[in-house]
Amino acid sequence: MLIAPSILNADNLNLAKEIAAAKEAGITRFHLDIMDGHFVPNLSFGPQLVQDFKKQFPDLEAEVHLMSSNLRGMLPDFVKAGADLIEFHYEADYANQIPGWLDYLHDSGVKAGIVLNPDTEIRVLKPLLPKLDQILIMTVYPGFGGQKFMEVAPSRIKAAKDLAGEIPIEVDGGINAETAKLAKEAGATVFVAGSYIFSQKAIDQQVAELKRILEE
Numbered sequence: 001m002l003i004a005p006s007i008l009n010a011d012n013l014n015l016a017k018e019i020a021a022a023k024e025a026g027i028t029r030f031h032l033d034i035m036d037g038h039f040v041p042n043l044s045f046g047p048q049l050v051q052d053f054k055k056q057f058p059d060l061e062a063e064v065h066l067m068s069s070n071l072r073g074m075l076p077d078f079v080k081a082g083a084d085l086i087e088f089h090y091e092a093d094y095a096n097q098i099p100g101w102l103d104y105l106h107d108s109g110v111k112a113g114i115v116l117n118p119d120t121e122i123r124v125l126k127p128l129l130p131k132l133d134q135i136l137i138m139t140v141y142p143g144f145g146g147q148k149f150m151e152v153a154p155s156r157i158k159a160a161k162d163l164a165g166e167i168p169i170e171v172d173g174g175i176n177a178e179t180a181k182l183a184k185e186a187g188a189t190v191f192v193a194g195s196y197i198f199s200q201k202a203i204d205q206q207v208a209e210l211k212r213i214l215e216e
């Protein structure tokens, strides 16, 4: 079980402090949400954030969740910035182009993942499985932090788990102490949590509580 905090809703003017607090609580990977204002109706970070993150925290893993359909323009920038794992949306390009982008990431020495929006059929993953290091099942419509975990999510996680075998299934959106449990029972092993970790009580307390729930 791995918790990958999303810094989307962290205090932008104190990011290093907030990341350090989560690291202190045992976090080894961060989930960096990249939104381009077009694929999703919101803007967030660019490659500079990833580069600065790796410069300041070289021992932490940077997982990039790319919410853009400009894969040709954006993927090389995030590779250069030092991302350890890049996951892009299945909906971002034609189906026949997706395997090539996954190969591009692997050839660049970066782990590769695919993200599925809540309306995309799970079976599209099947031909891609040999090229995937991780599968991200969105449990909200992407674009904003602080949304509610969708009711349909557990059955989708289970369907992905049944297909994926050993490939880790990650969940993203509305994860808290209750929904993390549901996602875990359905087969998820990587848990993105944004507002649960950064917009409530002390960061270390939130991480410890989520860890406790996932270890039960």
Ligand SMILES: O=C(CO)[C@H](O)[C@H](O)COP(=O)(O)O
Residues within 6 Å of the ligand: 006, 008, 009, 031, 033, 065, 140, 141, 142, 143, 144, 145, 146, 147, 172, 173, 174, 175, 192, 193, 194, 195, 196
């Ligand atoms: O990809 C995302 C939104 O598109 C974020 O990773 C996600 O929403 C995390 O925030 P929260 O845990 O608050 O839902």
Ligand SMILES: [Fe+2]
Residues within 6 Å of the ligand: 006, 031, 033, 065, 172, 192
């Ligand atoms: Fe995300």
